[in-house]
Amino acid sequence: MAPFNLTHSEASTFILMGIPGLEAAHVWISIPFSMFYVIGLLGNFMVLFTVGKEQTLQKPMYLLLCMLALTDMATPTFVVPKALCIFWFSLKDITVSGCLTQMFFLHVVSLIHSAVLVTMAFDRYVAVCDPLRYSTILTNVRIAKLVLVGLTRAVLFILPLPLLLSRQPFCSNRFIPHTQCEHVAVVKMFCGDISVNKIYGFVLLFIVYGVDLTLITLSYNFIIRTVLRISSKEAHQKTLNTCTAHVCVMLMYYTPSLFSNLTHRFGQGIAPQVHIILADLYLLIPPMLNPIIYGVKTKELRDKMGKYTCKL
Template identity: 70%
Template sequence: MTTSNFTLSNSLTFILAGIPGLEDAHGWISIPFSMCYTINLLGNVMVLSVVGKEQTLHQPMYLLLCMLALTDITTSTTVVPKVLCIFWFNLKDITLGGCVTQMFFLHTFSVLQSSVLVAMAFDRYVAICNPLRYTTILSNTQIAKLGLVGLTRAILFLLPMPLLLSRLPFCAIRIIPHTYCENIAVAKMSCGDITVIRAYGLVISIVVTGIDVSLIVLSYALIIRAVLRVSSKGTHQKALNTCTAHICVMLLNWIPSLFSLMTHRFGQGIALHVHIILANLYLLIPPMLNPIIYGFQSKELREKMVKFNFIR
C-alpha cells in the first residue's frame, strides 16, 4: 500500500455517521437526547451551586458529590453537543485532532468518575466503621488529594491511547459509524495494525474496573461486617439509608458502561444501532439521574436546594 492512500496529518477529517440505520429518525431521537442533557446540566450545576454557597455542606461527602457532578457534566458535554449538531444540522465532520481530544477527555473523566465512586465508598466505610475518627481521616484537604490522585491516574492510563491513535495511518474512507469518536471505531478506520490499541483498551478497561470494583466491594464488605455486629435494627436501617444513594449511583454508572463495553467488543450478533444507542445512554442517563438520586436521598442537601431555589 502506498503512502498516497493515507496521511498522518492532524487536519485529516472523519465523518461521524450518527446512528446508522436510523438516520431518518435523528430529529426525533434528538428530543430525548437534548432533554436528558438539559436536566443533567441543571441538576449538576444546582448541586455545585448549593454546595458552594452553603458553608454547612463543605464536608467530604458533599465535596465528593461535587466531584461526581463535575465528571458528569464533563463527560456528557464532551459528546452530546456534537451529537446534537449531527442530529439537527448534519454537521458530521470532525478532524483527527478533534477526535483524539474528544476521546481523551471522555475516557479520562470516565476513569476519574470511577475513582470518585471508590472515594465515596471509602467515605461511607469511615463514616460507619470509624465515626469518631471521620474528620481526622477524611478532611477536606484529604478529599482534594484523593481527587488529584484520581485525575493523575486517569491521565496516565488514558494518555497513551490518543497518542497511539494519532500515529496510525488512515485510509481514504473515514466514515465512523458512531455518534462520537469511540476508540475502537476510530481505530477500525486505519490501514495499519491496531492489535496493540485493541489490547491496550481492553486491558485498561479490565484493570480500572477490576481495581475499583474490588475496592468498593471490600469497603461494603467491611461495612456489612461492622453493621451485623450491632444488634440494633435502627442502626442497620441508618447504615442502609446512608449507603443507598451511593449504591444506586454506582450501579447506574457501571452496569450500562460494562454492558456497552461487552456488547461492543464481543456482541457481534447485536445490531450496530443498538451498540451506539447503548453507548449514548451511558453518557445521558447516569449524569441526569445522579443529582436526582442524591437530592432525594440526602435530607440536608434537599433542604438546602429548596432554600437556594425558593428563598434566595
C-alpha cells in the first residue's frame, strides 16, 4: 500500500518508546517476544504446508484454518520486527506515513481475523445442524467469496481511520508510549479535532465485534442444541472436540482484544506498561497457540501434521 498523502513534511517522524519505565528490561522482554513469534510462524506455516500437500484436507474447514493461519502470521509480523529493533538497537523512529500504514494493516488484519472466525462458526453450524447439505452449501468457492466479503469489509471500515488522522496537525510531543502504532495510542499525537476519530473507532469496535460475536453465539447456540440430541457417543465426542477447538480460539482472540481496547479507553488507573504488554501479548499468544489447539483437537489434521513433522 502506498504511504498516505499527508499535509505535513514527509520527514516528520514519531518516536515509538517501547515499554516506558521498563527500558532496562527491554532485552529480556525481547526473548519471550521473539520466541513466541518464531513458534507462531513455524506452527502456522506447518498448518499451511500440511493442508497444501494433503488433497484430503483441501475442504472448507481446513481452508478456513489456512486463512486463520495467514492472519496469525501477518498480525505479529506487522509489529514484532519493529518492536525488536526498539528493544535491541533503540531504533525508535518511524515516519508518520509508516506509522499510519502500520496502523491500517494491523487493524485490517484484525477485522479479517474476526470475519474468518465468524465463517468458521457458520461452517461448524452447517456441518453439525445440516450435514446432508454441507457439501452443497459450503463449497470452496463460497468460502472464498465469504472471505473476500470479510476482506472488503475490513478495508472499508478501517481506511477512514488513517485518512482522517492524516489531515490533522501534530502536537509538539512526538513520543508514542508503545511498541506499535495502535490507533488508540496514535490518535493522541494529533492536536486537531479528533472527536470524529475517537467516536468512529469506538463505534467501530462495538459494531464489528458486536455483530460478529452475536453471529458466533447464535451459531453455537444451535450447535449445542443439536449436539445434545446426538445419541452416538463417538459422534458426540468428535463434534465436541472440533467445536471446543473453535471456541478456545475465539475466546483467546476476542477476550484480550476487547479487554485491551476497553482498558485503553476507560482504564486510566491501570499502569501504561500493563496496557502495552497486554496489547503485544494479544498479538503473540493466540497465533502461537492456535495451531497447537487445532493440532490437538482435530485428529485428521494432527495425524497429517505429525507425518510431515517426522519427515523434517
